[in-house]
Amino acid sequence: MRSWKIRIGLLILAFFALMAIFGPLLLTGDPSATGGEALAGPSAEHWLGTTQTGQDILLQVVHGSRVSLGVGVLSAVIATAVSIAVGLVGGYFGGVVDEALSVLTNIFLVLPALPLVIVLAGYLPQRGVTSVAVVIAATGWAWGARVLRAQTLSIRRRDFVEAARAGGERPLRIIFYEILPVELPVIATSFLATVVAAILAEAGLSFLGLADLSTVSWGSMLYFAQNGQALLVGAWWWFIPPGLCIALVGAGLGLMNFGIDEIANPRLRTVRAPRRPRRESAAVLETAGEVGP
Template sequence: MKIKIGAGILAFFALVAIFGPLFIGADPAATSDAGLQPPSAEHWLGTTQTGQDVLVQLVYGARVSLGVGVLSAVIATVLAVAVGLVGGYIGGAVDEVLSVLTNIFLVLPALPLIIVLAGYLPQRGVTSVAVVIAVTGWAWGARVLRAQTLSVRRRDFVQAARASGEGPLRIVFFEILPVLLPVIATSFLATVVSAILAEAGLSFLGLADLSTVSWGSMLYFAQNGQALLIGAWWWFIPPGLCIALIGTGLALVNFGIDEIANPRLRTIKVPRKARAS
């Protein structure tokens, strides 16, 4: 049930991000004389201080925010899998070096590091911001995967693969990796949430490309325009609510995957007859 609800939320926002701009067709940066208009039949979610349509910005912002989140999660997951699985299986000096590198990134505070790295970017486009977020967000997943690999590598099927003459890389990516797919999926979803929040934080602080409309840049301009003080709730609540809904959807899918991978977390439904007795 959790996976269905979460997947429904994610599917809705994915469809909005992919097909929404095609149906709306308007320019999210287009201004008009209808500034700070509340929601109406003409502007369903109202307008900003410069007359920009909030709904149009919200739809276009979904593509940027989700794109940064997914791209960051893909890069971070690839790094985490490479470092965690290789270090956990090979062990020795390789594992020590990779563990030290992982610990360094775990100790460093993520948000200040993202802010510092983003400040030195020559270009602050979607790809650049996604890479910065991924570089600072892979360590946690690598630590978890390393611990799981240390446990899995002692199992019989891994020993049998080693005895049959399979190479280390084949054992890591064809024997151990499939067993750890639920853990990898959980790490990926958690990274998507963190990346979306990080992108929103960078945009809110003015460190991202503010010429590109995203949910974070909408919050940035709403804060600069003092939307809260003037009562323009339609300017900042929609992007904040969308970020919250995306986080909820990803969390529900994550909990569902955990229940599938670990039967102890499943909710046991008691039959009505047993409850009546």
């Protein structure tokens, strides 16, 4: 793995994944517990300080990582599965099937995503992690489906697909065993982009008070920090940690996305000129001096 972007992205994502998996097991306190020192800055007792009601911010960041990352990954899995089904089926079969799925995709592409998410989230009877993830996925699958449809239209006439069709393979087997592996880089790129969008959407819903505020997440931390006027009172340790976590996860996923693009598309790669050894360079200079006037 030569891409430095993928390496850095993997390190960032591995850190937050380990924090989400093992962090709550190591820090076993209640992130919603109150009663401590209010608005205390970072110290040896509270590494990231406390909130207006004495809640430990480090506990909230660690426990909130599970909710934020869980919503992002679950939304991306659902949206990617829908986009694969719609894009590959429509692109392969064409005709009426493709037209019907294209109309459905265009409708979701035209609809403004954030207002639609806000409206749907407002009518949810339960605003848990799964409900929010399904709502975000329902508005985030169309872009990936459009890209996969375009790729399938160009792949379905290639020789290996024609050979599989001539050999009597069923259409669904051709779609998922012949065409799907070729489009894995595009699917990976779409998945990572959807994870970023889902995490930001969950943070936005929580910040607006439309998610389950009884569950600690990075978005709910920003919501309570804004309600507690953390910026005005100078409690920077209240809103910077969750905001920084969201930014770092987005940066890690973005670097992974760029690295995958460079692997899939050689034109995007940066090729460095090989360095000449010092002795060889000195010999070339001496030869140039002897040949010169």
